[in-house]
Amino acid sequence: MTEENLVIVESPAKAKTIEKFLGGNFLVKSSFGHIRDLDKKEFGVDIKNHYAPQYIISEDKKKIVSELKKLSQQAKMVWIASDEDREGEAIAWHLAEVLELKEEKTKRIVFHEITKDAILHAIENPRPLNRSLVDAQQARRVLDRLVGFEVSPVLWKKVKPSLSAGRVQSVAVRLIVEREREIIHFTSNSSFKVSAIFKVKDAKGRLVDLKAELPHRFEKYEDAVAFLQRCQDAAYSVGDVVTKPSRRSPAPPFTTSTLQQEASRKLGYSVSQTMSVAQRLYEEGKITYMRTDSVNLSQLAINTAKKVITETLGEKYVHSRQYKTKSKGAQEAHEAIRPAYMDQETITGSSQERKLYELIWKRTLASQMSDAELEKTTVTIHISTSEEHFVATGEVLRFDGFLRVYMESIDDEEEGREDKLLPPLAIGDELKCDHIDAVERFSQRPPRYTEASLVRKLEELGIGRPSTYAPIITTIQQRGYVVKEDREGTERQFMTINLTGKEIVEKIQKEVFGTEKSKLFPTDIGIVVNDYLTKNFEKVMDFNFTAKVEKEFDEIAEGHRVWNEMIDDFYKPFHVTVENALNNSERANAERILGTDPESGKPVFVKIGRYGPLVQIGETGDKETTEKPRFASLNPGMSIETITLEEALVLFRLPREVGEYEGKKITVAIGRFGPYVRFDNKFVSLQKNVDDPYSITCERAIELIEAKREKDRNAVIQSFDEEPDLRILNGRWGPYISFKKENFKIPKSTDPKELTLEACRKIIADSASAPKKTSRRTKK
DNA sequence: CAGTGAGCGAGCTTCCGCTTGACTT
Numbered sequence: 019m020t021e022e023n024l025v026i027v028e029s030p031a032k033a034k035t036i037e038k039f040l041g042g043n044f045l046v047k048s049s050f051g052h053i054r055d056l057d058k059k060e061f062g063v064d065i066k067n068h069y070a071p072q073y074i075i076s077e078d079k080k081k082i083v084s085e086l087k088k089l090s091q092q093a094k095m096v097w098i099a100s101d102e103d104r105e106g107e108a109i110a111w112h113l114a115e116v117l118e119l120k121e122e123k124t125k126r127i128v129f130h131e132i133t134k135d136a137i138l139h140a141i142e143n144p145r146p147l148n149r150s151l152v153d154a155q156q157a158r159r160v161l162d163r164l165v166g167f168e169v170s171p172v173l174w175k176k177v178k179p180s181l182s183a184g185r186v187q188s189v190a191v192r193l194i195v196e197r198e199r200e201i202i203h204f205t206s207n208s209s210f211k212v213s214a215i216f217k218v219k220d221a222k223g224r225l226v227d228l229k230a231e232l233p234h235r236f237e238k239y240e241d242a243v244a245f246l247q248r249c250q251d252a253a254y255s256v257g258d259v260v261t262k263p264s265r266r267s268p269a270p271p272f273t274t275s276t277l278q279q280e281a282s283r284k285l286g287y288s289v290s291q292t293m294s295v296a297q298r299l300y301e302e303g304k305i306t307y308m309r310t311d312s313v314n315l316s317q318l319a320i321n322t323a324k325k326v327i328t329e330t331l332g333e334k335y336v337h338s339r340q341y342k343t344k345s346k347g348a349q350e351a352h353e354a355i356r357p358a359y360m361d362q363e364t365i366t367g368s369s370q371e372r373k374l375y376e377l378i379w380k381r382t383l384a385s386q387m388s389d390a391e392l393e394k395t396t397v398t399i400h401i402s403t404s405e406e407h408f409v410a411t412g413e414v415l416r417f418d419g420f421l422r423v424y425m426e427s428i429d430d431e432e433e434g435r436e437d438k439l440l441p442p443l444a445i446g447d448e449l450k451c452d453h454i455d456a457v458e459r460f461s462q463r464p465p466r467y468t469e470a471s472l473v474r475k476l477e478e479l480g481i482g483r484p485s486t487y488a489p490i491i492t493t494i495q496q497r498g499y500v501v502k503e504d505r506e507g508t509e510r511q512f513m514t515i516n517l518t519g520k521e522i523v524e525k526i527q528k529e530v531f532g533t534e535k536s537k538l539f540p541t542d543i544g545i546v547v548n549d550y551l552t553k554n555f556e557k558v559m560d561f562n563f564t565a566k567v568e569k570e571f572d573e574i575a576e577g578h579r580v581w582n583e584m585i586d587d588f589y590k591p592f593h594v595t596v597e598n599a600l601n602n603s604e605r606a607n608a609e610r611i612l613g614t615d616p617e618s619g620k621p622v623f624v625k626i627g628r629y630g631p632l633v634q635i636g637e638t639g640d641k642e643t644t645e646k647p648r649f650a651s652l653n654p655g656m657s658i659e660t661i662t663l664e665e666a667l668v669l670f671r672l673p674r675e676v677g678e679y680e681g682k683k684i685t686v687a688i689g690r691f692g693p694y695v696r697f698d699n700k701f702v703s704l705q706k707n708v709d710d711p712y713s714i715t716c717e718r719a720i721e722l723i724e725a726k727r728e729k730d731r732n733a734v735i736q737s738f739d740e741e742p743d744l745r746i747l748n749g750r751w752g753p754y755i756s757f758k759k760e761n762f763k764i765p766k767s768t769d770p771k772e773l774t775l776e777a778c779r780k781i782i783a784d785s786a787s788a789p790k791k792t793s794r795r796t797k798k
Numbered sequence: 799c800a801g802t803g804a805g806c807g808a809g810c811t812t813c814c815g816c817t818t819g820a821c822t823t
Contacts, residue, residue, distance in 0.1 A: 028817065051817025105816055159814075166813020180811045485815055627803050638804055649803045673801060689800035701800055754823075761823065
């Protein structure tokens, strides 16, 4: 079966949809993204030969490439329909090269939305490959390789092996480190915020509270008290009532970054969670492509939204709008993220999928709706004994518009916005004051980044792309530069001064502040690496570096610049800084002396070692004359920047011998996976929040050992005398077969208790004949 | 890397952006 036309797109889900539109003699296949990349085993760039890139087809792409090659040879015409952006154009070029496509039977087509009209229009308007755009991509790719593969080895030598640096990840870490420093150095000021409650009759004659505030705060306690004293004999009257209309407009439809932010704020999803749920929705044809920087909607989508709004809410809720992308470096190859069918308000699927879909549906619909109309009222209240005045504000919704459907959330919500209706008031009205409070409030430190707010910041700086936001967050955590954690807050006291009638009462109250949930914190390694890089590679670490090179890539794309000349201009001075760092910079280990060990009189210090942060007692020196120093790793949550001598000395109390059992020693220590008991070469974890490794008794340790033995007995479902290496075990992911250090899945339909040795052998043999994949994890 | 931590020292690590599944002990 040979089709006359072969269309190649990037994504298989897209291929399926497009094939439906084209039908007949069009076969639509996907390349699964890039098919070639720079050689990873080598440097991949021939610097001496004008930076010639050395491309290879990676192992996992060989199959798809040979399939595409076969199909392209059989087809009469090959239509390359990769995305219309820098990367997409490069994919098109690589395809043409690798598949050895002949010019006369190859056409390049592009579309920005997956609608029938758009695709047919594209087929009728093919264009040649844009070599300048391809060159711009090559420049981008080569620059990233040069930076990543020259700077990372400097870190291996100067800080610790296996570390990484790159144009994007290093700047992401820098943002987090600098924010942490701002927080550490932040000094909070307190001031007194004064508010008064008046008793007023509402429209129905009921007595209600009217809350009003002083527009400014008192910095000093004495001034707040003096003000309240003046109020003891004061009379109050309405000085002014001003009513102003205002409007609010809906937010634009979702891009990758705004979807990640809203799903984080409204649904509590992590960035990667959002992407994998969106991926499923996309594959099922429920939403458009989820990796996009565009806020554009197809005319079709706008029209259906209009129809849905008119039918369900009425014409006055309709306001069709086309939004303009404002983010830096946007390439707009796709539409915004929207429902595939606007008239589908809900979908079937997992609850996560339904929630995310609903969010996308609401946001898209709201973007095509009228402004909300509000009326803001400000009332000024005179105080007879003071020049000061209170201000009460109220906001009334006159027309809900898009708010009927959707409201965008904001980060770090401050004390709730007060949407309230004020009781009817007229100038000159006398008011009765119930009480006045002056409350001590503290200025707030800058907020730590969440995954989503970091993405927003990166996008603002034009760093990273929609397809990389989630992986960036994972990378910087995997490299150990950053951790996502909860932190408990600290308690502080604050003062309140209350005036009721003529009596002034002061009180000291307590509040907890600074509680953090799922926030990004830099680690010691992250801080040390960041400081080393910012000192030695100032240019690349500059927040505007990406924006600057992007401008040059644009010049290449427009044909005004030759790509390898641009790279040469960058590389020559860059390479000098690399050489300079290798030859002249100090090893960065953040060494810090804590004091003297009272037992031995030797110095105690912290530093970054081969395996991470450590405490050391005693100097290293001549083997003959100096005693070997003692070492201990820092516990999680400790930092070389803040650890004290006392905390450091405690670490040397482990490993600790707690006693003997069955004639063998029991020791307690803290390892990679937390505190544990070690006995007879076996490890048992201590119970979290129950056992303390520094004080655990021998009895308790034995209890844990016995509990583990009991559990291990239950872990074995079956064993066979004929084959002692083969056992059926109960693991974290259910029953499995363990055979000579390898594990095998048991088919869901079979009962593991009933499996015979024969059946087990068959499962093992079958899985051995299946193509075996060694994951990166098992290799390590 | 579930007890580590100079020294000897081979060979390893690493980038960003396009795309999906595979598969974890």
